[in-house]
Amino acid sequence: MRKLRIFMILITLSLLVTGCFGAKRLEGEVYITALGFDYKNGKFEVFSQGLNFGNIAKQEGANIEDFPILIGEAKDESLLSAYGELEQTTAMPLSLGHVQAIILSERIIKEKKMADVLDIMGQSPNFRYNLFVFGTKENIKELLQTQSFFNYSQVYSIIHGPEPLIQQNYSLPILKYHQFTTRYYRPIGTIMIPSLSINKDQFSEGKQKQIATVNGEYIMSQQQYKGWLNKEDLSGIRWFSKGIQGFSVRVGTKKVSVKIKNPKTKIVVLKGNQPSYRIAIKGQAALFQNSDNNTNGELQSVLNKKIKKDILTTLEKGDKLNTDVLNISEKSYKYHLNDWDIGAIRGFNLDAVKDIKVEIKIIESGKYK
Template sequence: MRRFMLMILMVSVLSGCWDLKQLEHAIYVTGLGIDYKDDKMHIYIRSLPLENVGKSEGGSGKKQDAPVWIGHGVGDSFDSATDNIYFTSQQRISWSHIGHIVFTEDALKRDRVIDDVVDVLNRFAETRSAIWLYGTQSEVDELFNSKPILDLSPYYAKENNPNNVYKQFSIAKPKSLRQYLIERYEPGKMAEFPVLNTNQNQWSKREENHPIQEWGGLMIMDKARFKGAYSIKDIKGLRWIEKSTKRAPLYLYKDESVYASIVADSPKVNIKPVVKGSNVQFNIEVEVSGTIIENPQKAKVKELEQLSTEKIKKQIRNTYLKGLENQADIYDLGYRLYKKKPKEFKRLKLSQGDWLKEDTIKDIKVGVTLESGGKLKVDRMKKK
């Protein structure tokens, strides 16, 4: 009798493992692509085998060519397009490891597409708000097939870890799903998506071109309205307005040739709205400190500071004018008015129409202080 009871107890304990789902018996989605064409929503999922998602000792990805699998679903909405992928899925699809979402320009131009996607993700229990958002001008499957160098797992590519690159080269501030949800409902606030494209030629492996992701600029949304795509050249002024800028190189020219270069960080920004009747203008003040990186002509510090001041001021103005072409408030001037003078923002009804003008930025003041010459000390006496 005791043996019989012991056998029953053992069977009851072991029975709990019979329905155990193995981790490797799932398709882990690490990237999500959204496109819109032929009046249909097109969804691309990027999946990696489990062994290439896990982090290896020392913090690097797995040292082998990690295979990338791309699924493609089509539907009338985001939910129906994702469900379409289930027809050919060989295992359960896990959405809990999505690291980034990429929207094509056509998708962002389509009314309500981004709201449809965000609404589903915000309701779905598996997805997180710490997902990076991007726009792209490349084909999604081409972008998803590109891989980082050194045979690292695509899971550790720049699209899943943008802050590491942004700290070294601050050109397009990363945007998370959580940040977008906040900006989507803030009066006067626009959402800026970094553009991630495919570069076919800059890197090679064994004398063969190695396609890789590259920054391509910004795409700007005003709520659910597309406000244009802007190249790296177009947005160079934005980094001087972003307080999050960590490292911004500036190349100084004289007689159409490179004269010197500096690198600046952590700009101090103050934007003051000036309201007179039905007219609103803004004064922009920027203070930048930097380091001299290149000075082959042995130019005086004072001259380099003056050249830097003029160029930063010009970049700020040019970026604003580029956004003005599409009424894209690239510096969030309306939001700054709302925060400082909410009654005036409401009275002027800035959120209800196109209000930006060429002279909306009344004045730009820039101050540059070069504190260091790298390994070489800056001789402040040469400024006099």
Template sequence: MTRKNVLLYVCMLITAPLIAGCWDIMEPQRMYYINAIGIDYEDNQYKVYLQIINFADVAKSEQPSTGAMPSEIGSAEGRTIEEAIYKLYRSVDQEIFWGHLRFLLLSERVMEHEHSLSVIDTFIRVRETRYQIWVYCTKDPIKDVLLVTPILQSSLTSSKLSNPIGTTEQESFIEPKSLRNLVIGLNEPSHEVSIPYVSLTSSWENVDEPVQETTFAGVGILSKDGFKGFIQNTAARGNQWMFDKTSRGEITFKLHEQQRDYLTVDLDKLKVKVKPIVRSNESVTFNIDLHVQATLNGFKESVNSDEIRAHIQETVKKEIIETYEEGLKLDVDIYRFSEYLYRANLKTWKTLEKDGKIPLTKDSIGKITIHVTKINPGRKTYEETIEK
């Protein structure tokens, strides 16, 4: 044996025990992976639902494994969330891994419960979970929502609740809320956060039967003092125009009352600015300045760009005010005007604030200016039909 081979052999003997030091690492296929957790509260008991996904779906996110259940739901009750989870630990066959937890679903009852914030605190303290967990609320049964299978039997890891960013690229009706942003919002004026409200719909069907899907249907408002209520469906539409990261939204209107047909316009490239205006009597109003681009869809006759621009401005302004007034009914600062004043004029904010929030009325919105910077006719298959 050459000297070189002897040295190689000695090195192998030395490193072998070090390599064997990973013997106690848990193999991935010997663990259960939590994709979602739902929390309900009834009869002074927390009810916890754990959604465990098929291991094959973690590695193959586009299509689930054929012949295997995409997920299973476990449930247990306890005086605390942790007690319920420990009961579920007793009924599983392998170790549960929390590092892939994607979303948290809260029922209306647990939102209304006086200790709802302790639910959020539970998942902040768990070392295995991340701050990028998405948070939702619902009025529907938690189990029914978690049992929904995505369209075309796609993997649960690519569903709209597991990954809401994909759906908001086409229509940003509701701003997704992560656990991190929820905590920040509750700790900043006005100490209120809008959580996406999820409901079940039967808008889709296959060759055999209608299928249930989840849909974003508004927001639930959670504050540091508890749950404020829901703003649902069309009443929540103003939110999208006050969210700077809105990718795209739509409005539909008639150019003239005597017309039979409606016109749908896509709005994108939003830029919104809110400026607090402090008056001499220390009252505050908020001016809203919004820039947006528009794209027309399916119009059947010649239209005038000035008319389109005027209708966009009127409709968007109306939706902003409607959502704001729905928030006032719940004593909610839905557009977080308190934080705008806090950032711009701390002295005035300290004078006016009460429990971190300034008093708001219907007159607190001052001037709303909407700039339609561009009107795009879409693909020019036919001759130009937008008149300047």
């Protein structure tokens, strides 16, 4: 009787313990971390980048070569059927819950295939709306095989984590999928899709590294492709980007450098028959390099003229593409629809910007340790 009682207690306790019935083994699936879409010769191509947990959590003493990147590719007449081809031929189930980025080929963007991308993204409940969107004219398969530093996983690259780099030292904006879908159908303004290239020349670890980097932006407006602009063309866009806490600027020559902290940009809408705008930029800067021993007053004047010139350069580049690349007209669309119709607001051009006033003050000098 005593043995029976002990047996019954053990059975009861075992039922109280939380079980893992039906749980999937981590190594039993392929975790897709990025997808690439292309369109060539009348067919869509889908590329998938798969990483296992050995890639993501680098084990002590192991090289990243021990955990290769798995690249899948398939083609068909639609993106959905091409991805279905991947699922039907894989040796392990594909999991889309960890996708962090989608990469669109230049052909997808130029040949008006964005509706197909939106369709496949809307078909799966596993896609998150905060994943990053990129464009490229590179071979997507090669781009998905680019590397990070120090044998770390590719998840520590700009494809999967561009935000820290953008906040620190990039001047080009990043794009998330929810921002893309919001702007794609908006009758006003511009979408900028970051353009990825492969840097094969500047970094090496025993052998040359191939690093993904952002080199420009694809410009779209009202669901139409407008063109491509490089970093120099978009030098004025940093003053209209949110979330950037500070960045360094070369003033005049490479012997002078300042760091600008939390600049504030204000767009004022001016009334009239057509909408027009005044731009005002204010901020403070710290002087970090001044080999020519210029006075703060001299440097402030040169700095403010440079910023104004950068903004005008970007406005001119956008004007040639017949688009409001800095999205200045969105201010009228959001707050002044009672004053002008959509057609008038869409008519934004370089002449609509009546004044650009820049007041960046150098308030301190950088000190050497």
